Amino acid sequence: MAVNALKDYPLRVMDGVDKYRGDWLINVGWDQHLMFCAPFMWPLPPAMRFGDLVEKIMPASFGAHPDFARIDWSKVEWLKSGKPWTPDFEKSIEENGLYHKDSLRFRTPGLNGIKGSGS
Amino acid sequence: MDMPTTKKKLGIKERYALMTRGLDWETSYQPMDKVFPYAQFEGIKIHDWDKWEDPFRLTMDAYWKYQAEKERKLYAILDAFNQNNGHLGVTDARYVNTLKLFLNGISPLEYMAHRGFAHVGRQFPGVGPRVACQMQSLDELRHAQTQIHSMSNYNKYYNGLHSPTEMIQKVWYMSVPRSFFDDAYTAGPFEFMVAIGFSFEYVLTNLLFVPFVSGAAYNGDMGAMTFGFSAQSDEARHMTLGLECIRFMLEQDPDNIPIVQKWIDKWTWRGIRVLTLVAMMMDYMLPKKVMSWKEAWEIYFEENAGALFNDLARYGIKMPECAKQAFIDKDHISHQAWATFYQYSGISNFHSWLPSEEDKDWLSAKYPDTFDKYYRPRFEHWEAEAKEGRRFYNTTLPQLCQVCQIPMIFTEPDDPTQICYRESDFGGEKYHFCSDHCKHIFDDEPEKYVQAWMPAQQIYQGNCFPEGADPTAPDFNAVEEVLKYYNIHNGRDNMDYVGSEDEKNFAEWRQTSTKN
Numbered sequence: 001m002a003v004n005a006l007k008d009y010p011l012r013v014m015d016g017v018d019k020y021r022g023d024w025l026i027n028v029g030w031d032q033h034l035m036f037c038a039p040f041m042w043p044l045p046p047a048m049r050f051g052d053l054v055e056k057i058m059p060a061s062f063g064a065h066p067d068f069a070r071i072d073w074s075k076v077e078w079l080k081s082g083k084p085w086t087p088d089f090e091k092s093i094e095e096n097g098l099y100h101k102d103s104l105r106f107r108t109p110g111l112n113g114i115k116g117s118g119s
Numbered sequence: 120m121d122m123p124t125t126k127k128k129l130g131i132k133e134r135y136a137l138m139t140r141g142l143d144w145e146t147s148y149q150p151m152d153k154v155f156p157y158a159q160f161e162g163i164k165i166h167d168w169d170k171w172e173d174p175f176r177l178t179m180d181a182y183w184k185y186q187a188e189k190e191r192k193l194y195a196i197l198d199a200f201n202q203n204n205g206h207l208g209v210t211d212a213r214y215v216n217t218l219k220l221f222l223n224g225i226s227p228l229e230y231m232a233h234r235g236f237a238h239v240g241r242q243f244p245g246v247g248p249r250v251a252c253q254m255q256s257l258d259e260l261r262h263a264q265t266q267i268h269s270m271s272n273y274n275k276y277y278n279g280l281h282s283p284t285e286m287i288q289k290v291w292y293m294s295v296p297r298s299f300f301d302d303a304y305t306a307g308p309f310e311f312m313v314a315i316g317f318s319f320e321y322v323l324t325n326l327l328f329v330p331f332v333s334g335a336a337y338n339g340d341m342g343a344m345t346f347g348f349s350a351q352s353d354e355a356r357h358m359t360l361g362l363e364c365i366r367f368m369l370e371q372d373p374d375n376i377p378i379v380q381k382w383i384d385k386w387t388w389r390g391i392r393v394l395t396l397v398a399m400m401m402d403y404m405l406p407k408k409v410m411s412w413k414e415a416w417e418i419y420f421e422e423n424a425g426a427l428f429n430d431l432a433r434y435g436i437k438m439p440e441c442a443k444q445a446f447i448d449k450d451h452i453s454h455q456a457w458a459t460f461y462q463y464s465g466i467s468n469f470h471s472w473l474p475s476e477e478d479k480d481w482l483s484a485k486y487p488d489t490f491d492k493y494y495r496p497r498f499e500h501w502e503a504e505a506k507e508g509r510r511f512y513n514t515t516l517p518q519l520c521q522v523c524q525i526p527m528i529f530t531e532p533d534d535p536t537q538i539c540y541r542e543s544d545f546g547g548e549k550y551h552f553c554s555d556h557c558k559h560i561f562d563d564e565p566e567k568y569v570q571a572w573m574p575a576q577q578i579y580q581g582n583c584f585p586e587g588a589d590p591t592a593p594d595f596n597a598v599e600e601v602l603k604y605y606n607i608h609n610g611r612d613n614m615d616y617v618g619s620e621d622e623k624n625f626a627e628w629r630q631t632s633t634k635n
Contacts (some may be wrong), residue, residue: 006157017548115496
């Protein structure tokens with residue numbers, strides 16, 4: 001539905017893809033690890049290798065959790081917009097079919113947070 | 120010769136009628152619908168503005184008299200409290216952090232409420248709401264000022280209270296209360312009245328003011344407590360205005376019912392999300408606790424608002440759908456919010472800390488179904504980490520909900536271990552939400568919410584650094600620069616309470632005031 005307004009209501013998108021000097025915002029959340037209160041968001045170059053996001057960016061953000069070092073990345077289950085999804089670590093973010101403001105989640109079966117509490 | 124009078128004094132009703140009705144006229148240079156351009160576009164149909172009844176029938180002379188009396192008392196108590204170093208009598212300096220939350224996050228809203236009611240008072244063609252909104256507009260301005268006066272004494276001794284007008288516009292989490300008000304303020308006058316006059320001032324107000332005022336009383340803060348009591352009679356009037364406005368709209372035309380219901384649904388949820396901050400304040404920030412958030416929710420929402428919606432049923436108005444989720448969420452949101460501020464304490468203007476053993480036991484008792492199972496392990500893990508010198512500070516920016524602007528911290532109603540993810544596509548881009556209800560609000564007016572000033576996105580766009588900062592410089596420290604832009608003094612206003620200047624000073628001053 002459109003906004004009910006007195007005059008024309010011009011579209012003003014605050015966080016469009018043009019606002020980040022060529023980077024895309026990518027969101028990643030780690031299921032059942034709510035010690036990190038919310039998913040993280042980073043501005044990343046679309047040409048970045050997906051594996052670099054996992055190996056170079058994510059450790060600085062998720063590494064504080066004792067489960068992080070135990071992750072077997074070959075067994076991780078990924079979701080994109082809530083649906084199962086398989087990334088290719090060697091391909092770029094763009095080649096993996098991702099786009100600005102996409103939302104990813106990953107699950108680490110067997111690793112369920114502090115004392116299995118989902119934290 | 121004395122003039123004979125038949126009657127000494129006019130009654131309140133007659134005086135009110137003479138001082139408010141029939142003083143204006145139909146304009147001749149421009150048609151009336153151009154003079155009141157906001158009166159019709161929202162689709163609300165009003166056939167007879169004279170049906171608006173003002174239950175208070177307050178005229179300006181009476182208004183000034185009552186308020187002057189109240190404020191004389193308030194300022195006398197404030198003076199006495201301040202002169203006697205009342206701040207040293209509070210339970211613990213942790214308490215002052217609730218004032219930081221209030222002064223920075225709520226008092227500026229009072230000022231915006233003043234402008235909002237002045238605006239809708241001007242835009243409503245009817246005289247009843249015009250007069251009532253004018254009084255409320257003045258109340259809100261007084262509240263902003265008296266709150267600032269009540270709390271300014273703390274600014275002399277404690278950190279993080281030095282720049283509320285700046286912080287409400289810049290600091291990340293302030294975008295939650297600010298966007299709530301922006302949303303209402305940029306709506307039409309009828310929606311504003313449902314948003315602020317009814318949903319906030321009537322349905323949810325007790326959940327904001329009672330916890331803060333009782334919290335002040337329980338924790339020895341005579342200043343903030345007195346302000347609260349002083350505002351109470353105004354709040355009672357605001358509640359009545361909010362309810363009268365709803366009743367009036369519903370009685371004027373049956374076509375108004377679905378529009379009003381949509382606004383009640385939206386603004387109840389918007390308000391509930393903002394109140395997450397109050398939930399956390401009650402359960403984690405008050406050294407001496409009043410009651411749990413859950414208990415407050417049960418009394419002031421489930422019982423009181425439940426009764427209200429039963430009364431409104433005769434107009435065809437139903438309890439908002441979101442109440443079902445709020446019923447589940449009452450067991451979780453305070454813990455989730457405090458865990459958020461604990462980890463993002465490096466970029467906040469108030470301190471956070473871990474709950475003590477006693478606090479944790481209190482939380483277990485108040486939240487028997489959730490605290491031990493989901494939240495105690497998190498806090499105990501952080502406790503162990505802090506003991507090892509690894510106090511957990513999260514330094515990566517979170518994904519935010521596009522509507523309430525709270526980080527996506529809330530869990531699925533049926534699974535407290537799973538973050539709730541919702542999204543919509545609009546104009547070729549994705550937008551993310553914390554809940555079905557925030558998504559629903561977005562989907563109804565996407566053009567409005569794509570304009571949201573999202574604090575994390577703004578930082579990444581480079582808009583939250585001080586002038587002259589150079590993000591390309593090799594030694595550029597983004598966090599330091601954002602704190603400078605926020606006017607948060609790094610190492611003094613932010614981070615853990617343990618080891619803070621507030622903690623140290625309070626202990627020293629209290630010692631000096633009670634011992635030789």
